[in-house]
Amino acid sequence: MNGQIAGPPLSSVRLRIPACMGAIAYVQHATHWFVEQAEMAERQSFAINLAIEELILTLLRHAFDGGSEQGDLEISIELHSTLLRLEVACRALPFDLSMVPSYQPGEAGDDASLSVLLLKHMVDRYHLHNGGRDGYRILLEWLRPLAHVEEMDHSPAPEGAAVQADGPVDPIAEIRPLREDEALALSRLVYRSYGYSYVSDFLYYPQRIVARLQDKTLHSWVAVSERGELAGHAALMSSGPGAAAVEWGIGVIDPRWRGQNLLRKLSAEVTRQAAETDASILFVHAVTNHPLTQKSGIRLGFQVTALLLGFAPADLEFRHIHDQLSQRESTFIGIRPLKPLPKQALYLPARHADTIRLLATGAGIALIEATALTAHPAEDAVTAFDTLIEPSVNVAFMNLASAGAELASSLAAERRRLCREKVDVIYLNIDLSSAYAQYATEVAEADGFFLAGLTPMQPWPYTLTLQYLNNLDFDYGAIHAVGEQAEWLKTLVRQEQQRVSG
Incomplete structure (x- = not known):
């Protein structure tokens, strides 16, 4: 994210x-x-x-x-x-x-x-x-102090926000890009499905939606009824024009229009548009407290390559789908290659080499494995991390920009700092084109990190992601996995967590 x-x-x-x-x-x-x-x-x-x-x-x-x-x-x-x-x-x-x-x-x-x-x-x-x-x-x-949807709309919440409407609903007239003047309507649509629990809270601020549309970091498509009401939405999200990876997301259907395959139709349009961008990878965060998003991803050709434990807060809710979560929400990363990835010699950590090959093959990604031996960092190299804390979900992302001889102590210090910040989960990204990839993985696992999976173009073309839980326990039985690949990866991640924790 x-x-x-x-x-x-x-x-x-x-x-x-x-x-x-x-x-x-x-x-x-x-x-x-x-x-x-x-x-x-x-x-x-x-x-x-x-x-x-x-x-x-x-x-x-x-x-x-x-x-x-x-x-x-x-x-x-x-x-x-x-x-x-x-x-x-x-x-x-x-x-x-x-x-x-x-x-x-x-x-x-x-x-x-x-x-x-x-x-x-x-x-x-x-x-x-x-x-x-x-x-x-x-x-x-x-x-900036922008108006929240509650401040902009003083009308009573529609009946559909609490119960499904009786009788037939207005037919869908078209699927088209969201207009800027429909930002408030999108905020209301999100409320119908999620209340005020949706992870990306910019969706409750119409001006922020408009800003992202103008910045080209959000490309939205909506299903519109004959009377002009927004019945469904799906979007592409990215860091901006030219991004190497774009995310399919914010798939939301008004409860009154569920059961009409609107999400599938919207998603087909979104994925068609994604192929026209500069991105090499289209990816999705598929939630695991219910199977619907994963099933949609499978139909759209997404292949599971990673399981991020505890990615979203436990207060994420799906109205009319599921009760409040008993633990933080985990997500499967599903990817769909849009263009071939750059050709790079890769240094696969020996313990995870077969897993990486299987994940890559399943997603249609070709790997070129280096013939040279893996190496420790150069003596004059300095460890550097690019660390981002995402307050909306209370997780941290660490990109290992470079590794020096003091990697073990530097990683431990950064991990302790983030734990004192009370983030719930830390995700560590390692560039598999770096000769020290195996060494870095071993150091990280010795510090308590364990496998999450492969996350191409986030940020490097071939990125291995590990994860660290800050005093969290997970009931893997509550994580829904749809399909053999997802079930296998869930089992593997659990085994890796147990192995690393000793």
């Missing part, structure tokens, strides 16, 4: 200033103009100023050794249609938030821990990227 997506900024500024206490007021002042343009409330403006103060204080304490180290802060401020983004980059002492212990109320001299605690609670999203020799970047984002 992609993180918060935003198109080109409406306005932006870039600054380079010395790392010192005076930088706090300077950055706050520079950000204030963007806050005013975004029409953010005084409470949100206060949170932004506090986050800036605590971030710079934290950097001065740990990256600049309390001021004894000299250097600059590179500041980027961008205003997008749906959010305000602040990025701070610097090249200073190696640093990550795992260096800061958890805040303990009442303990003296705990200012550093309090700063980090306040920082986390003053933003909608933050992202720390360690670039090794290139330094690191800290990204903060705040959502």
